[in-house]
Ligand SMILES: [Zn+2]
């Protein structure tokens with residue numbers, strides 16, 4: 001079984017929801033039969049991610065994340081980084097420092113290292129232009145990204161990026177998203193993910209941060225049993241996110257299978273009540289969605 005739980009479902013500026021980061025869990029049986037999952041993957045970990053996961057550890061079914069009242073980051077075995085905005089990476093320093101300084105039982109050289117996964121261009125920039133300032137200095141030496149993480153850089157191929165797998169059965173394929181253009185489409189790296197259960201062929205689409213680009217995502221979204229799509233409630237087409245008004249132009253049968261996430265704080269205003277009828281609704285934080293059973 002593969003489940004997805006949002007730590008938060010909010011936009012970068014949300015104050016009522018945490019950032020749109022998600023915990024993927026792999027189960028050989030199911031959450032009610034196991035004390036914890038076989039494997040885990042964080043889809044991004046933004047600046048308020050540590051607060052969100054601290055709250056999640058106190059929820060029924062997530063006790064395995066609780067070690068004596070603090071988050072047991074050793075239980076986070078993989079982290080996928082979709083792009084470098086702080087609402088997606090701002091919690092990584094805390095996660096790494098917790099593993100090295102707090103959860104290592106004083107043996108910092110032997111601290112638990114999760115695997116960090118993304119394209120090569122994201123990983124190089126992630127260290128050089130985001131994490132290095134705070135994470136390079138350690139007592140007595142300078143550290144590198146590989147001092148905190150095992151690195152899985154997904155190689156680009158003729159048809160996209162080499163997929164990675166979890167649980168021997170679940171395949172994760174990343175695709176570029178049209179989030180921010182410097183000069184042209186895809187020139188600033190950002191990614192979404194398509195999950196596939198290789199035993200059944202079922203798939204789930206997760207947009208990542210993106211402008212509306214149904215033309216590019218249509219083959220994946222039409223095939224997927226469920227879609228999660230970046231959603232900006234209002235604004236104009238100069239936005240770097242998909243406007244709800246644009247998402248409404250997708251075919252009904254796609255909308256019915258689409259949960260909106262990465263939304264602003266006005267989601268419960270009556271003007272957006274149509275979302276629950278027209279779409280699968282607004283994705284909810286701290287709810288464990290079964291993607292593949
Ligand atoms: Zn974002």
Ligand SMILES: [Zn+2]
Pocket residue numbers: 083085179209
């Ligand atoms: Zn972004």
